[in-house]
Amino acid sequence: MGRSNRVSGFPVSQNIITKGFINKKMVRDFHAGRDFMKILYGVCGEGLGHASRSRILIRFLQQHGHEVYIIAGGKAYSVLSKEFDQVLKVESPQAFYQCNQVRILYTLLHNLYKTMVRTPVSFFKVRHLMKEFQPDLLITDAEPISHFAARFSGIKRISIDNPSALLYRKYPIKKREYPSWLFLFFALKLSLFGADKYIIYDFFDEQINNPQVLFSKPLIQPGIRSHTSTSEDHIFVYQTSLSFTYLFDSLKKFDETFVIYGFNREITTGNLIFKRFNEDEFYHDIASSKAVMVNGGFTVISEALYLKKPIFSLPIRHQFEQVFNARCIERLGVGISHQKFCEDDLRHFLSNLGFYYENLQRYDAGNQNKILARIEQEIQNVHK
Structure with a gap:
């Protein structure tokens, strides 16, 4: 250096x-004339x-x-x-x-x-x-x-x-x-x-x-753009509220595999696979998921849209920016948002993935x- x-x-x-x-x-x-x-x-x-x-x-x-x-x-x-x-x-x-x-x-x-x-x-x-x-x-x-x-x-x-x-x-x-x-x-x-x-x-x-x-x-991120979007069997979960742990008991009731980031844990319990953040694994897991479950953060929603993944959003309450982002998902017709988690809402979302996939094909990430x-x-x- x-x-x-x-x-x-x-x-x-x-x-x-x-x-x-x-x-x-x-x-x-290489950039003649540039200021x-x-x-x-x-x-x-x-x-x-x-x-x-x-x-x-x-x-x-x-x-x-x-x-x-x-x-x-x-x-x-x-x-x-x-x-x-x-x-x-x-x-x-x-x-x-x-x-x-x-x-x-x-x-x-x-x-x-x-x-x-x-x-x-x-x-x-x-x-x-x-x-x-x-x-x-x-x-x-x-x-x-x-x-x-x-x-x-x-x-x-x-x-x-x-x-x-x-x-x-x-x-x-x-x-x-x-x-x-x-x-x-x-x-x-x-x-x-x-x-x-x-x-x-x-x-x-x-x-x-x-x-x-x-x-x-x-x-x-280039790391996202370098991955080909595929649809495997798992649902990608990313949450930033560390106290939002009651969600896990509900997810265990589903016949689905959930790959979960945001809780700084590396453990598998039944159908829940917790992972600590690793950039390469994070990009691979979201790119290969069949759907994503996130809060209302703009960046991960942007990445999910780029990869054309249906989005189940649980925006953090009292954080209006996240509520606004989650409503944009619904306006695009590529997912749903709820301020409180309900198992029936998730079942309804998973039963309509085909509808969201169809709308995602019309989204232009630029x-x-x-x-x-x-x-x-x-x-x-x-x-x-």
Whole structure:
């Protein structure tokens, strides 16, 4: 690995090659006329989905000669710091769950405490990095600290995420959902206000009459795209609420094999096969399943759609983004969603797989190379 220069505790590139940085001189001849940029990239640390899709775009930008410095917290920092050298750790909002629902009060108080006590330290760390790195613009995937720091510094800002769809799409809201919807709506408004461009990952790719907003089909991991979708005998299960264990007693009653991820266990009990996360096995198991059973997380739903798998969704209660994603599944006709698990609902789903398979054939996941190229062009347009 080449030599790096550290200024005031921050590694600053000298046009060298590292595992997270591409030498601009080596690629300039292959991209004549391209405007190379120094980009700060903020990634939300709640869950793994933000980091999963961000690393696809970060790699693409690096391969096209742009310098990228990542700002991340939580799980995103754990993932991205293993793959890239230039990663600054910041505080990240965190949600707490119990029995597949968000503990609203505890989550709110915990994040309020972090905002008051720890977030200012992260804010000044980011501001210091901006002075040293001198970025041309900031990209944020729902990461608020870097967005606020960039706004304070007069740096152009691009929001690239999926939750922002809630700000621009029309959708029904049930009365009992208003508290969680209001919380998320105003959190998005406050944390992403004033971006120069909003690029929003969306299952429908239907544009609206707003030049600041571009809807795009989701980015899909190369590991998923490298697998051929087959239909074997097992059902793929992925849940992130570790306390949602009462589900297992019900699944044992089915004459089906369930391959289960998300509980950090490696054990087989009857028809339930628990696995710890391994990227290759995870991709193989979802690609070879006959159906998937997930919460309402955007990334795994995107991967299931790409692989054309029927989806049984149990969105985490009081997390409106997941409810919104689950309803998109029903609108597409590729699965069903329920806020509470019921054995009869699962039986009904399994008896209608043929119907969902038929609708899945009409879903267009988009050309990934074209999606990436379009996103980079939009970034270039904002920079000009």
